[in-house]
Amino acid sequence: MSESNVLPDEALDIDVEPFTGEYPIRIHGLRNSFGEQVVHEGLDLEVRKGEILGVVGGSGTGKSVLMRSIIGLQIPDEGEIEVLGRSITGAQDDDDIDIRSRWGVLFQGGALFSTLTVGENVEVPLKEFFPEIRHELRHEIARYKVVLSGLPESTTSKYPSELSGGMRKRAGIARALALDPELLFLDEPTAGLDPIGAAAFDELIVELQATLDLTVFLITHDLDTLYEICDRVAVIADRKVIAVGTIPELLETGHPWIQEYFNGPRGRAARDTRDRLEARGGTSALAQEAAERRAAATKSADNAAHEGPDDGANSVDSPPAAKA
Numbered sequence: 001m002s003e004s005n006v007l008p009d010e011a012l013d014i015d016v017e018p019f020t021g022e023y024p025i026r027i028h029g030l031r032n033s034f035g036e037q038v039v040h041e042g043l044d045l046e047v048r049k050g051e052i053l054g055v056v057g058g059s060g061t062g063k064s065v066l067m068r069s070i071i072g073l074q075i076p077d078e079g080e081i082e083v084l085g086r087s088i089t090g091a092q093d094d095d096d097i098d099i100r101s102r103w104g105v106l107f108q109g110g111a112l113f114s115t116l117t118v119g120e121n122v123e124v125p126l127k128e129f130f131p132e133i134r135h136e137l138r139h140e141i142a143r144y145k146v147v148l149s150g151l152p153e154s155t156t157s158k159y160p161s162e163l164s165g166g167m168r169k170r171a172g173i174a175r176a177l178a179l180d181p182e183l184l185f186l187d188e189p190t191a192g193l194d195p196i197g198a199a200a201f202d203e204l205i206v207e208l209q210a211t212l213d214l215t216v217f218l219i220t221h222d223l224d225t226l227y228e229i230c231d232r233v234a235v236i237a238d239r240k241v242i243a244v245g246t247i248p249e250l251l252e253t254g255h256p257w258i259q260e261y262f263n264g265p266r267g268r269a270a271r272d273t274r275d276r277l278e279a280r281g282g283t284s285a286l287a288q289e290a291a292e293r294r295a296a297a298t299k300s301a302d303n304a305a306h307e308g309p310d311d312g313a314n315s316v317d318s319p320p321a322a323k324a
């Protein structure tokens with residue numbers, strides 16, 4: 001990293017005590033509905049500090065709605081959501097320190113502003129929450145976040161349309177990290193990426209989690225991601241979280257959807273790769289082999305479906321299939 005990427009310690013010297021409790025996200029008795037359709041009913045979930053929690057469930061089971069509820073974009077019918085020790089459901093607009101500055105979000109499509117450069121996109125939350133930061137420092141922070149997300153520094157001045165799907169996801173991560181968040185929300189981050197890009201993105205998430213001490217809420221259909229980087233997995237079915245734990249713990253529940261999801265052919269393949277490579281050691285080797293297996297899966301899926309991958313904007317995969 002160049003000298004210019006080193007930030008002064010006081011760059012984002014915001015007067016907020018980091019959360020020190022055990023569960024930065026607590027949800028109790030959540031109910032969400034759209035007209036007649038009840039999406040969640042009596043949903044409970046606790047996310048542990050410092051974990052990467054994978055969130056899985058069939059298509060339309062309400063994973064994204066759950067994420068939107070946690071970050072205050074969806075007002076629930078009932079229930080209590082506490083984030084970083086503060087009630088989201090009871091939050092007031094004029095709360096002194098805006099809780100939204102303490103999380104970063106990567107939405108499914110990346111949701112970058114197409115008319116802004118990558119650097120300007122990263123600067124958007126900085127301008128919103130810290131308008132007093134002088135613009136040179138803001139540019140510097142943006143450049144730093146771009147590099148932190150594994151992109152060349154030159155990407156800062158590029159427009160989203162000039163980037164590959166994988167680069168756009170990384171740019172989305174750079175923006176999600178703009179405010180040095182404690183929580184990172186990712187909605188299907190590897191969907192639409194090529195297999196090697198998906199494996200590299202998994203590695204990025206692990207690195208960021210470890211170096212920035214993040215708690216990560218990760219919605220995914222990608223079995224490799226679940227096996228390789230998630231500490232625990234929460235399964236949504238029947239309008240609630242039916243189980244949460246490590247994958248071996250989930251398998252002990254005997255729930256048919258869980259069995260089919262993790263013990264189907266793709267689930268077994270993901271697990272075998274993980275086991276083999278753990279025995280050998282080394283996450284890079286693991287990522288490489290998983291990438292090769294993903295490439296093979298992609299090829300066979302492409303042959304079967306005769307469909308090309310999209311640009312990642314709205315890619316949704318049906319469980320129990322692994323991400324193609």
Ligand SMILES: Nc1ncnc2c1ncn2[C@@H]1O[C@H](COP(=O)(O)OP(=O)(O)OP(=O)(O)O)[C@@H](O)[C@H]1O
Pocket residue numbers: 034039057058059060061062063064065066316
């Ligand atoms: N704004 C909305 N208005 C009406 N219905 C909605 C709205 N948002 C979500 N829904 C419905 O809520 C249900 C859950 O949607 P959600 O996007 O959370 O599913 P999901 O589990 O993330 O699915 P997928 O895995 O396919 O992305 C769906 O049936 C969806 O149509």
